Amino acid sequence: KAGVTQTPRYLIKTRGQQVTLSCSPISGHRSVSWYQQTPGQGLQFLFEYFSETQRNKGNFPGRFSGRQFSNSRSEMNVSTLELGDSALYLCASSLEVSSGNTIYFGEGSWLTVV
Amino acid sequence: EDQVTQSPEALRLQEGESSSLNCSYTVSGLRGLFWYRQDPGKGPEFLFTLYSAGEEKEKERLKATLTKKESFLHITAPKPEDSATYLCAVSVYSGGGADGLTFGKGTHLIIQP
Numbered sequence: 001k002a003g004v005t006q007t008p009r010y011l012i013k014t015r016g017q018q019v020t021l022s023c024s025p026i027s028g029h030r031s032v033s034w035y036q037q038t039p040g041q042g043l044q045f046l047f048e049y050f051s052e053t054q055r056n057k058g059n060f061p062g063r064f065s066g067r068q069f070s071n072s073r074s075e076m077n078v079s080t081l082e083l084g085d086s087a088l089y090l091c092a093s094s095l096e097v098s099s100g101n102t103i104y105f106g107e108g109s110w111l112t113v114v
Numbered sequence: 115e116d117q118v119t120q121s122p123e124a125l126r127l128q129e130g131e132s133s134s135l136n137c138s139y140t141v142s143g144l145r146g147l148f149w150y151r152q153d154p155g156k157g158p159e160f161l162f163t164l165y166s167a168g169e170e171k172e173k174e175r176l177k178a179t180l181t182k183k184e185s186f187l188h189i190t191a192p193k194p195e196d197s198a199t200y201l202c203a204v205s206v207y208s209g210g211g212a213d214g215l216t217f218g219k220g221t222h223l224i225i226q227p
Contacts, residue, residue: 033214045214056213090157098214100145100205105157
């Protein structure tokens with residue numbers, strides 16, 4: 001059974017640009033969550049989507065947004081990139097809403113902002 | 115505010131030397147506690163989910179336990195391939211919606227041959 005797939009794995013962007021990251025959840029999973037991982041802050045929750053609806057959002061500015069499609073695949077977008085947005089962006093999926101349920105992570109997308 | 119604290123930050127052991135990693139939590143209402151393993155450059159790999167105090171789960175050389183205030187990840191006779199960062203996370207009851215997991219900073223474990 002295929003795991004969570006994230007694309008692209010690595011990317012370099014210039015400050016001020018925008019970026020879109022893609023995530024395909026485990027087959028049958030309906031919830032997709034996004035996390036940001038940095039050496040200083042560790043893993044932090046960005047947002048979760050379930051049935052194409054955003055369930056909740058972490059403490060991140062409005063430049064961070066996402067969406068989920070009818071096939072459960074998800075994308076996240078970061079606009080007006082800042083140097084501090086350089087991080088590993090992780091997508092995770094679960095059968096139902098993540099609260100209290102196990103979530104499974106992909107390998108992540110490494111974003112470097114220069 | 116929900117808090118998860120892992121200790122030690124780093125641990126170096128000899129192969130075969132058993133030890134325990136600690137995860138203490140302060141939350142309003144625990145729905146579940148999760149352990150993950152993360153290798154450099156990769157996403158976290160799921161290990162265990164614990165839901166109530168007194169619960170224990172085992173997998174190969176790893177055993178996770180849960181009390182009302184903390185969780186332990188016991189590593190018995192570790193091998194070099196157990197070297198990784200071990201992450202603890204909690205899911206809590208909230209007024210509505212899903213708040214996502216709150217993670218600790220992790221314990222960086224090195225097993226020397």
